[in-house]
Amino acid sequence: MFFVDTLEIEGLGNRSYLAGGPEAAVVVDPPRDIDQVIAAAARRGVRIAYVAETHVHNDYITGGLELARTTGARYLVPAGASVSFDRTPVADGDSIAVDEGLLLRAMATPGHTPHHTSYVLEADRRPVAAFTGGSLLIGSVGRPDLVEPRLTERLARAQHASAHRLADTLDDDVRVLPTHGFGSFCSSSQAEGDATTIGAERKNNDALTTDVDTFVAEMLAGLDDVPAYYAHMGPANASGPAPVDLTPPRSADAEEIASRLAAGEWVVDLRNRVAFAEGHVAGSFNFEGDGKLATYLAWLIPWGKPVTLLASTPEGITAAQRELARVGIDRPAAAATGEAHTWVREGERVATFRRARFADLAEARERGEQVVVLDVRRASERADGFVDGSVHIPVHELYGRLGEVPAGVVWVHCAGGMRAAIAASLLDAAGREVVAVDDAFTAAGEAGLPLTGPVATD
Known part of the structure; x- marks a missing residue:
């Protein structure tokens, strides 16, 4: 008996996984807010024995190090990754016994990064799922241009080879469980669907249906813009992220909001775009809490600039704070809730546009x-x-x-x-x-x- 639970990180277009047996489990590529992972394990009644990273991530801050510390799990990180914290280095072919009859086998799949490693889950010695991280995705592969421009073509060719290694090694019915590819900019292209197998990818994935030269040429021609905040994610993950702090930010009144705007800080209104257009604090910016908040706010804001959050409800602030922490925007300078007219000083009017x-x-x-x-x-x-x-x-x-x-x-x-x-x-x-x-x-x-x-x- 085994299980695989998917943890959706929708705002960033990623997934994490909890997989295990009756007593113990492994977490693959956990988000920074580890409380949801711990809760998922508690619902299953299992101990988190291992935390596994497929690679040093470029699009979000990992919760892997803190999750391992908190639970006492062994932290599995590809041996080729240059990191500055204690971990269990994992090399190609290494196997880890997760629970009775349940094995996790490491498979080197470079391409998204030079050290990228996939993990094949075996139940009673039979492969049943592959956690492919940023290697083989649904109809695509992870982009190869996030590490070093001079390595991009070499990594693109490695992606093609890694996809073929997975397909040549695993049977058609093995589930493919990627981390990226559900709206993440780490994917080289976006494909439809949210579930796949090795067999389906053999038929539909360009990496498996085209020759290497054609694949590389088309991939390199189709690479899109890279979010600016990605430059900060890899170094933060390699040095070891600090624990996340999700305690509520201090409350700001209209005077403080005006003062922060005057100081050149960012005041971000999380309400929907209709409400914002109908009335907002002049000088504030609209990043909808229900949109791709973390991606676009982190992409646009000058890194390290203090940010004050405005929302209709405290729950809106809480959700935004959690999402922003995943990309390293840790502590809002302040926050305010309610209606727009309460955020402007007496005698001032809210701004509008059509x-x-x-x-x-x-x-x-x-x-x-x-x-x-x-x-x-x-x-x-x-x-x-x-x-x-x-x-x-x-x-x-x-x-x-x-x-x-x-x-x-x-x-x-x-x-x-x-x-x-x-x-x-x-x-x-x-x-x-x-x-x-x-x-x-x-x-x-x-x-x-x-x-x-x-x-x-x-």
């Missing part, structure tokens, strides 16, 4: 209004089609390039509305008149706006 659809933009153009259309999608998205005459500045570059936005009323759009709302808040805080287009990009052509190239979908 929201619209692509049909409204088309009508504005027909009326002869001089508008600036700002496209904040990534370059790879824009390559699939864009509104004629639009200005292109990806949202993750906008904060440092606000001066490049032409004069006039700025109609800002993305593929669906979330990133447009972030961009609109940045422009609004800079004193620009802005209209946030809250619409799917497919509606642009339907509205009669002239487009260049095929129409992209969200």
Whole structure:
């Protein structure tokens, strides 16, 4: 008897796993907030005997070291990883007895990183699952360009070889359980589905259906932007992350919020984009708590800049604090809850801006209004089609390039509305008149706006 439980880390597009038998279990690639892992083990009634990392992560802060310390588990880390803490180094072919009849076997699968290691779970000597981390993903593989630019092509070729090693070693019915690939920027491409097997990947994964030269050329041509905060994740994980502190931040009143804004700190409003547009603290930025908060806030904010969080409820602050801690934004400087009018000083008014659809933009153009259309999608998205005459500045570059936005009323759009709302808040805080287009990009052509190239979908 064995089990495998999946722990979804949706905001970052990752998964962690708890796998074991009646008495003991191993945790693979745990998130920084380890309380949920401990709770999952408690529900199963098992002891966490091992914590295993597939690689030194570049997209989030691991909870592996603290989880091992807290539970007394052995901390398994690939032997080739350069780290500055005590761990049990794991090399290709090493096997670990997790519970009676349950074995974890290490398999070197370099490519995502030079030291990347997958773990094959064997029940009664039969492989039943492979924890593939950033190696073999669903319909894809982990990107090879996060370590060192000079190694990218070499690691891409290693990814192809590693995928084939897994496929050649394991039977069709073995489950493939990756860490990345569910919206994570660590994936070289995004694929549909949330479950797969070795057999399915043999049929559908480019790494297993194309020759190495074609695979490498196509992968390198398709690599997308790397979130800026990734540069801080690897070093933090290699040095050994500190325990996470999720105690509530101090409460801020309107005077303190104004003071922090005046000092150049970031005040982040976590409410949905409709509520923000209808009324917000002037100078604050809108990163929806229900969106990809950690990815985009960590990507845009100058690293180490103090941040104050605003939300409708204390629960909104708590959820955001947990998500941000996963990417190293540890302690909010302060927080406030309630309604926007309570966050501004007496005698001041909340700021607002307009929201619209692509049909409204088309009508504005027909009326002869001089508008600036700002496209904040990534370059790879824009390559699939864009509104004629639009200005292109990806949202993750906008904060440092606000001066490049032409004069006039700025109609800002993305593929669906979330990133447009972030961009609109940045422009609004800079004193620009802005209209946030809250619409799917497919509606642009339907509205009669002239487009260049095929129409992209969200």
